[in-house]
Amino acid sequence: MNELAVVDLTDPGFWSNPYPVLAGARSRHPLARGVDGSLIALSFDAVEWVLRDPRFLTTDLLAPRGITEGPIAEWWGQVMFSANPPEHTRLRRLVSRAFTPRAVESLRPRVAQITEDSLDSFHGPTADLVAEFAHELPIRVMAAMLGVPSGDHHRFAAWTADLGLVFSSVHTPELLDRLEAAINGLNQYVAELIADRRAQPGDDMLSGLIAAEADGDALSEAELVAMVENLLFAGHDTTRSMLMIGAALLLSHPDQRALLSNDPSLAAQAVDEILRYEAPVLGSGRDAAEPFDLFGVPVAAGETVTTMSLAANRDPDAFDDPDRFDIRRPGGKLMSFGQGIHYCLGAALARLEGQVAFPMLLARFPGMELAAEPAWVPYASIRRFEQLIVTID
Structure with missing residues (x-):
């Protein structure tokens, strides 16, 4: 058995192009080690195994980053994706009905209208697709679903975007101050929003969460605040990243852009690719x-294994020619939303937003071009660019 390679997540160069490092490590073994000796699952099979095996429990992502108390730790302790069964099972049962395929598909006209409104704000000759497209669209969609007043969405958009940096591989005192300000602001806003909705219920998701009950069980006040924050955070930041990344990929691959422009029915395949x-x-x-033992490597009780979606999704044993971007690629299982009991609750909603938004963006601005190559933000586990500047014809 080959010795495990070492993957250095603290190297800024890794974040600008991780794939050669991951491919080299994966070719030696399905697992690798971080510079701290921790295990990293790289191959498609290894990542799926870790995510589905009930012997693996959700890890505390914040303690290794030195966050063990205070408002950020309290927030993390309440969100659904940090819970394990049976608590996770209970919470997911109470909220999952809002994300059924039928419920999500019913939002398609609303997403199209929000996308059109967002694109109307482009006034050229240049635009920043991070600020004016990727950042705006998912927060407006989630605000509409939760019944958040339209004038307020900018307030929590900044908070949820900042919270995404909590999972960065490197923390600084300045970042911690920024994170605490974000969670304190979000806590206060969500508590006020829930109080308003209790007084005046509507037909939105927040009213449904307040009224949600299963087998005589309901969300407590603290759980309700955490659930709304969970939905705002997860529904904004990861979808925001998908939209900016997708726009950059389509604009930097003219052949694939042309395929989608000429045949919008490829949108679902394009989003998955x-x-x-x-x-x-x-x-x-x-x-x-x-x-x-995991693929021949001993794993101790309490030991953390980190799954690497980037490596699994480019595993040549799972995908033909994995380093080629091809929106006609046949659909298949991905690791981008996880697997198992923690499979992303909002996966269908994120896909819907991309399926609607990308064809509309290309149709509205057929002459749009990248003004500069976007730069990846280093250490951001929810991957992003600070800017995606384009020229508009």
Whole structure:
């Protein structure tokens, strides 16, 4: 058995182009190690195994980053994707009815209208697709679903975007101050929003969450605040990344752009290929509940294994010619939304937003071009650019 390669997530160069490093490490073994000795799952099979095996539990992503108390730690302790069964099962059951395929598909006209309104704000000759497209669209969609007043969405858009940096590989005192300000602002806003909705219920998702009950169980006040924050955060930041990444990929691959422009029915395949080729989320961590061997490597009880979506989605054993961006690629299983019981609750909504938005963007601005190559933000586990500047014909 080959010795495990070492993948250095603290190297800024890794974040600008991780694929050669990941491919080299994956060719030696399905697993690698971080510079701290922790295990990283790289191959498609290894990532899927870790995400589906019930012997792996959700890890505390914040403690290794030095966040063990305070408002950020309290927030993380309440959000659904940090919980394990049976608590996770209970929370997911209470909220999942809002994300059924039928419920999500019913939002298509609303998403199209929001997209059209967002594109109307472009006034050229240049635009920043991060600020004016990727940032705006998902927060407006989630605000519409939750019944958030339209004038307020900019307030929590900044907070949720900042919170996405909590999973960065490197933390600074300045970043921690920024994160605490974001969660404090979001906590206060969401509590006020819930109080208003209790007084005046509507037909929105927030009213549904307040009224949600299953088998005589309902969300507590603290759980309700955390659930709304969970939805705002997850529904904004990762979709925001997918939209900016997808726009950059389509604009930098003229042949694929032309295919989608000429045949918008390829939108579903295009979105899945964007998610595969450049996964918006680096991966996630899982803790072993007991000792066992994983692909021939001993894993101790309590040891953390980090899954690497970027490596799994470009595994040549799972995808033909994986380093080629091809929106006609046949659909298949991806690791971009996770797998198993923590599979992303909002995956269908994120896909819908991309399926609607990308064809509309290309149709509205057929002469749009990248003004500069976008730069990846280093250490951001929810991958992003600060800007995506384009010229508009």
